[in-house]
Amino acid sequence: MYNIGIDLGGTNIAMAIVDENGTMIRKDSTPTYRERDYKEIIKDMGALANKLIQAEGLTEEDIHSVGIGSPGTPDTENGLIVYANNLKFKNTPVREEFQKYLNKPVYIENDANAAALGEYESGAGEEYSNLVAITLGTGLGAGIVIDGKIITGSYHGGAELGHTVIQANGEPCSCGRKGCWEAYSSATALIRDAKKAAKANPESLLNKLVDNQLEKINAKIVFDAADNQDKTAQLxxxxxxxxxxxxxxNVINIFQPEVIVLGGGVSAQGDNLIVPLKEKMLDEIYGGKDQFKTQLKVAELGNDAGIIGAAMLYKVYE
Amino acid sequence: MYNIGIDLGGTNIAMAIVDENGTMIRKDSTPTYRERDYKEIIKDMGALANKLIQAEGLTEEDIHSVGIGSPGTPDTENGLIVYANNLKFKNTPVREEFQKYLNKPVYIENDANAAALGEYESGAGEEYSNLVAITLGTGLGAGIVIDGKIITGSYHGGAELGHTVIQANGEPCSCGRKGCWEAYSSATALIRDAKKAAKANPESLLNKLVDNQLEKINAKIVFDAADNQDKTAQLxxxxxxxxxxxxxxNVINIFQPEVIVLGGGVSAQGDNLIVPLKEKMLDEIYGGKDQFKTQLKVAELGNDAGIIGAAMLYKVYE
Structure with missing residues (x-):
């Protein structure tokens, strides 16, 4: 039995046939051209799905279900995308439209949740019965899986851990609040602070690494400068x-998950990040260091997490 | 069919026979004398349970199960209390010991979770499929119920929403962290700030209301002084x-529950608290005021929530 997983992005639609163990057996993608009407986009999705099935020498009967990870807010029950900032989707009947091309059960989820499910089913969270996945990228995304269920709130707008305030009246956040976790711990936040610091400290290696073009600063450059003993970057x-x-x-005190999986650009730092991070966390664990039972791991599936998780949605919703 | 609910407190053991609808039909209590060995405490619990059954004209066969809400950390699976600050319990086999006196299924939960379940089953959360209960008292307690399941973390130490930092490097908290929500929103935090403010503002009504005995300040007095237009108290x-x-x-952005139920001493302010609180929250809701779908309610069961919730534990664990 196979499932099809689709990661519907603003630029590309990535898709794969995935086996029951969460292994991708054939993968392909097609441009989204996101300005188009949803019917055109979904038509391309349907065509690509059928192309994959054929290329793998399968028939429609070998496919058990289709899962779609989408940006924005899905209505999982009715198979709609209620709203997606990057796409012109509003209460869009994605399930119904897709089934015109491939008449299988279609499950829809938010892309961050799908990626968390991917890591849970066949990535860094495979050995655990629950996980919180945190993506440190442009924003700070989160997905929560407990006993195989995705925790997403009654109206599919929960699990927004990035938009919990950790510094009241602090840095402004894109969501309108002040002091959100995202405004401190996304890659964007690190880059924002690094640009300020590089400007204020002309002698810093940060400036040299980007030929004084501050707009080229990214998270890796900050970590690289710190590795090279640059005081500004180390701070x-x-x-x-x-x-x-x-x-x-905070995540541990709320969910006490068996594992926290860190993904996104910043997580590529690996132990460079994890080791000092864990040391810092140990100081704050309730009841002392012995009570730090949650594992801290780097995501394993990269960009494929969303595809694999989407393909595994049938496990959550059937 | 009836269940017995037990609220094991540091001072009293409160107990009731509860019907299937979550209504207490007979209630009694006995002192805990918490310094005693667990066997003596549980012997008294067993005696009181049998006394209640007899007094109601029931027999053991009318009782389906027994639920116990306890302070501290329970091991729900094995029926132990792992640790309870207020009692001399450590890996105490409460289920096994209690069954010597009444041989029924025994379910154990943390008392804050039991109280949340009580409100969920037959209190302010009765109409909803999920809830977060927040108790504003000495500490800031929390219980989370989603689709009838208690969210408590893999090691029963989660749901500690009071110990999430909302002001990095802020007020010291009893847990060792700085800037926890509890250090700002418990009754204790309000009293701490009121004492400081009363001292700094001798003309404030706060001083008069307690005859200049600042140790008498409680949450109600602060709200009363504010109602009487005292500027210090209003601030x-x-x-x-x-x-x-x-x-x-933050709770909404994480769980987006259908309802948040506020309990504890401060919640007795009712609309005096809820109305300005909701107004303030509206400013911070992601996606604007239309997206504020979570109801905000005051707890309905008071101290009985823990007993009723304990009696309903069989619904969670069977």
Missing amino acids: LVTQYIEYLAIGLV | LVTQYIEYLAIGLV
Whole structure:
């Protein structure tokens, strides 16, 4: 039995046939051209799905279900995308439209939740019965899976851990609040602070690494400069890790998951990030260091997490 | 069919026979004398349970199960209390010991979770499929119920919403962290700030209402002084509500529950609290006021929530 997983992005639609163990056996993609009407976009999705099935030498009968991870707010029950900022979707009947091309059960989820499910089913969370996945990228995304169920709130707008305030009246956040975790621990936040610090400290290696073009600063460059003993960058990394630790200890105090999986660009730092982060978190664990039972791991599936998780949605919703 | 609910407190053991609808039909209590060995305490619990059954004209066969809400950390699976600060319990086999006196299924939960379940089953949350209950008292307690399941973390130490940092490097908290929600929104936090403010503002009504004995200040006195147009108290209430709103919007962004139920001493303020609180929260809701779908209610069961919730534990664990 196979399932099809679809990661519907603003730029590309990535899709794969996935086996029951969560392994992708054939993958392909097609441009979204997101300005188009939903019917055209979904027509391309349907065509690609059928192409994959054929290319793999399968028939429609070999496919058990289709899962779609989408940005924005899905209505999982009715198979709609209620709203997606990046796409012109509003209460769009994605399930119904897709079934015109492939008449299988279609499950829809938010893309961050789908990615969390991917890591849970066949990535860094495979051995655990629950997980919180945190993506440190442009924003701070989160997905929560407990005993195989996705925790997403009554109206599919929950699990927005990035938009919990950790510094009242602090840095403005894109959501309108002040002091959200995202405004301190996303890659964007680190870059924002690094640009300020580079400007204020012309001698910092940060400036040299980007040929004084501050708009080229990214998270990796900050970590690289810190590795090279640049004091300004070291301070930035220390502060970044402090706030990240505060948010992650919050996550533990709320969910006490067996594992927290860190994904996104910043997580590519691996032990460079995890080791000092864990040390900082240990100081804040309720009941002392012995009570730190949650594992801290780096995501394993990269961009494929969303595809694999989407393909596994049938496990959640059937 | 009836169930017995037990609220095991540091001072009293409160107990009731509860019908299937969550209505208490006979209630009694006995002192805990918490310094005693667990066997003596549980012997008294067993005796009281049998006394209640007899007094109601029932037999053991009419009782389906027994639920116990306890402070501290329970091991729900094995029926132990792992640790309870107020009692001399450590890995105490409460289920096994209690069954010597009444041989029925025994379910054990943390008392805050049991109280949340009580409100969910037959209190302010009765009409909803999920809820977060927040108790504003000495501490800031929380219980989370989603689709009839208690969310408590893999190691029964989660749901500690009071110990999520909302003000990094802020007020010290009893848990060892700085800036926890509890350190701003518990009754204790309000009293701490009121004492400081009363001292700094000798003309404030706060001083008069307690005959200049600042140790007599409680949450009600602060709200009373504010109602009487005392500027110092009004500022305290405004600040208190601001931080409470920040934490509650965090709860919505994480769980997006259908209802948040506020209990504990401060919640006795009713609309005096709820109306300005909701107004403040509206400003911070992601996607604007239309997206404020979570109801905000005052707890209905008072101290009985823990007993009723304990009696309903069989619904969660069977």
